[in-house]
Amino acid sequence: MKTIRLTMSQALVKAMMAQKIRLDDGSVQPFFAGMWAIFGHGNVAGLGEALHEVKDQFPTFRGQNEQGMAHTAIAFAKGKRRKQIMACTASIGPGSLNMVTAAGVAHANRLPILLLPSDVFATRLPDPVLQQLEDFGDGTVSVNDSFKPVSRYFDRITRPEQIVPAFQRAMTVLTDPAECGPVTLSLCQDVQTMAWDFPESFFEERIHYIRRIHPDPSELETAKDILLKAKKPLIIIGGGVAYSGAEKLVEDFCNKHGIPAGETNAGKSAVPDQSPLNMGGIGVSGTAVANVLANEADVILAIGSRLQDFTTGSWAVFKNPNLKIIGLNIQPFDGTKHYSAPLIGDAKATLELLDQQIGNYKADPSWTEQAKTLKANWYKTADKYMALPAPTTEKLPSDAQVIGAVMRSIPDNSIVVCAAGGLPGELQKLWRAKQSGGYHMEYGFSCMGYEVAGGIGAKMAEPDRNVVVMVGDGSYMMLNSEIVSSIMLGVKITVVLLDNLGYGCINRLQQVCGGKQFNNMYVNTHHKTLPNIDFVQHARGLGAISEKASSVQALQEALKKSEQNDRTTVIVIDTEAVSITEECGYWWDVAVPEVSKQKTVNEAYEAYLNYKKTQRHWN
Numbered sequence: 001m002k003t004i005r006l007t008m009s010q011a012l013v014k015a016m017m018a019q020k021i022r023l024d025d026g027s028v029q030p031f032f033a034g035m036w037a038i039f040g041h042g043n044v045a046g047l048g049e050a051l052h053e054v055k056d057q058f059p060t061f062r063g064q065n066e067q068g069m070a071h072t073a074i075a076f077a078k079g080k081r082r083k084q085i086m087a088c089t090a091s092i093g094p095g096s097l098n099m100v101t102a103a104g105v106a107h108a109n110r111l112p113i114l115l116l117p118s119d120v121f122a123t124r125l126p127d128p129v130l131q132q133l134e135d136f137g138d139g140t141v142s143v144n145d146s147f148k149p150v151s152r153y154f155d156r157i158t159r160p161e162q163i164v165p166a167f168q169r170a171m172t173v174l175t176d177p178a179e180c181g182p183v184t185l186s187l188c189q190d191v192q193t194m195a196w197d198f199p200e201s202f203f204e205e206r207i208h209y210i211r212r213i214h215p216d217p218s219e220l221e222t223a224k225d226i227l228l229k230a231k232k233p234l235i236i237i238g239g240g241v242a243y244s245g246a247e248k249l250v251e252d253f254c255n256k257h258g259i260p261a262g263e264t265n266a267g268k269s270a271v272p273d274q275s276p277l278n279m280g281g282i283g284v285s286g287t288a289v290a291n292v293l294a295n296e297a298d299v300i301l302a303i304g305s306r307l308q309d310f311t312t313g314s315w316a317v318f319k320n321p322n323l324k325i326i327g328l329n330i331q332p333f334d335g336t337k338h339y340s341a342p343l344i345g346d347a348k349a350t351l352e353l354l355d356q357q358i359g360n361y362k363a364d365p366s367w368t369e370q371a372k373t374l375k376a377n378w379y380k381t382a383d384k385y386m387a388l389p390a391p392t393t394e395k396l397p398s399d400a401q402v403i404g405a406v407m408r409s410i411p412d413n414s415i416v417v418c419a420a421g422g423l424p425g426e427l428q429k430l431w432r433a434k435q436s437g438g439y440h441m442e443y444g445f446s447c448m449g450y451e452v453a454g455g456i457g458a459k460m461a462e463p464d465r466n467v468v469v470m471v472g473d474g475s476y477m478m479l480n481s482e483i484v485s486s487i488m489l490g491v492k493i494t495v496v497l498l499d500n501l502g503y504g505c506i507n508r509l510q511q512v513c514g515g516k517q518f519n520n521m522y523v524n525t526h527h528k529t530l531p532n533i534d535f536v537q538h539a540r541g542l543g544a545i546s547e548k549a550s551s552v553q554a555l556q557e558a559l560k561k562s563e564q565n566d567r568t569t570v571i572v573i574d575t576e577a578v579s580i581t582e583e584c585g586y587w588w589d590v591a592v593p594e595v596s597k598q599k600t601v602n603e604a605y606e607a608y609l610n611y612k613k614t615q616r617h618w619n
């Protein structure tokens with residue numbers, strides 16, 4: 001056997017560079033687009049040396065915060081529809097732990113990322129090293145064990161040769177459409193530097209592909225039978241539609257069979273908004289179209305959806321007592337939720353077969369017509385919320401008015417990026433993506449701080465598209481420093497920062513639950529001085545172009561102007577924290593205290609109990 005003597009780190013990097021992926025069009029490209037790195041004593045000498053050696057063929061990017069750089073890598077994988085990914089390495093202790101939250105994001109959103117946190121010395125000889133925690137009862141525990149629940153695959157590399165099987169398993173998980181998510185290979189500091197005679201075969205080019213699982217014939221038959229009896233079927237478009245490349249197929253399927261479709265936050269924009277049977281967002285922040293149909297539907301065909309509570313209105317939005325759910329999903333865990341009739345397989349391959357099976361089946365024409373009428377009415381309602389405020393108004397604009405302005409002012413190919421706060425709900429209701437993939441929402445983990453870093457990843461994945469990040473002041477304050485990375489790398493994004501002086505959405509939620517306004521808006525916090533943050537100066541300080549828009553009109557102009565800017569631009573606008581788009585939406589199960597001294601809480605609890613009665617219990 002021919003061998004090459006390399007350190008574990010050199011071998012890992014060399015093997016990563018040899019991994020390729022074959023796309024549907026037959027083209028082959030590298031699977032790893034590069035490595036995000038923040039070094040410390042845990043990885044600078046080991047992995048750092050190996051990355052330097054190949055820096056011209058395999059790029060290493062320096063992040064500003066480990067969580068931030070991992071968000072960027074995750075957004076990149078999402079933008080690439082899981083066909084190309086990035087890795088992230090961090091130093092021992094705090095650096096690595098900073099990536100745990102991001103691992104949660106990748107896990108919830110089923111997005112592949114290779115995390116390479118540094119670990120303590122395998123030999124234990126210098127213990128405890130700087131940043132090493134000591135478990136008094138278990139010598140095998142390190143802080144990196146906290147990656148276990150947020151990884152789809154975890155291994156700790158305590159000998160150099162272990163990297164060979166561990167990396168092979170990592171690749172299996174990263175390229176598996178059902179299992180894919182974060183993979184963590186925890187690299188002991190000393191082992192990163194240790195040499196071994198690696199078999200040459202470890203470095204051979206390997207061409208992966210995302211396999212298309214075809215459904216079991218009996219599951220297909222059952223799904224066909226259910227669908228053929230449906231008078232009022234409704235499709236749920238989940239994120240899996242885009243990962244499977246089934247966007248056009250789903251659109252054609254809806255049109256051919258007259259089946260309207262609601263979108264989850266992950267599935268939104270797979271089918272462009274203007275497509276006649278795309279009814280927009282479904283569930284807690286759904287439209288007055290999708291949710292009305294969801295109330296009545298007799299069959300739900302959920303495609304590539306995790307059926308998260310926001311999608312199902314905490315399982316209260318489906319009201320038809322005879323409802324049947326078909327769970328078309330690559331992952332049985334998702335496809336069987338609530339005793340759905342599972343239809344396990346790749347969305348595209350399976351839907352093609354289902355289409356053949358149901359032939360010329362059509363939903364009840366009055367159902368399809370109802371959907372179209374509702375949609376036209378909903379557009380009118382939504383337009384009112386998004387209309388320009390009168391130029392004379394003294395009132396601050398609402399989130400909806402800002403969304404309208406952004407939508408009107410940016411190029412058709414734009415991707416809007418968001419994750420947390422009041423904006424995701426408003427965007428799911430109101431945003432109209434003109435082109436497929438124009439809506440990038442991290443709403444699996446809804447992680448504040450994802451927005452700016454995620455925008456950079458979305459732009460790196462699709463450099464020809466315009467990327468607009470919409471972010472609240474709270475999320476922006478949590479993590480904005482990757483703006484510096486965007487400027488360093490020449491990855492231009494436009495950030496629209498809505499400043500309402502606090503956590504507007506949680507403040508509203510608090511009151512819905514009967515609570516007093518407390519500790520969300522700055523004004524309701526314990527303070528000696530209220531913050532008066534100059535976001536424009538702050539963004540300029542990081543190197544961005546920045547301006548304050550004094551009105552929605554000014555925002556529209558600033559957005560138009562920003563297209564010519566040569567680098568990341570932050571446009572700040574003051575907004576009010578009270579208004580939301582009242583029409584439609586759905587109940588969200590947020591637990592309310594059973595006993596309280598506050599009358600408003602008691603009342604909210606009574607209302608809560610009434611809502612609870614509408615929840616579907618696995619029927």
Ligand SMILES: Cc1ncc(C[n+]2csc(CCOP(=O)(O)OP(=O)(O)O)c2C)c(N)n1
Nearest residue numbers: 421422446448472473474475502503504505
């Ligand atoms: C990391 C993280 N911490 C806490 C939360 C809970 N949370 C959701 S939205 C929100 C406030 C967001 O504030 P901001 O970005 O200003 O948006 P707004 O609510 O004002 O629209 C909080 C605290 C979260 N989603 N993520």
Ligand SMILES: [Mg+2]
Nearest residue numbers: 472473502504
């Ligand atoms: Mg806010």
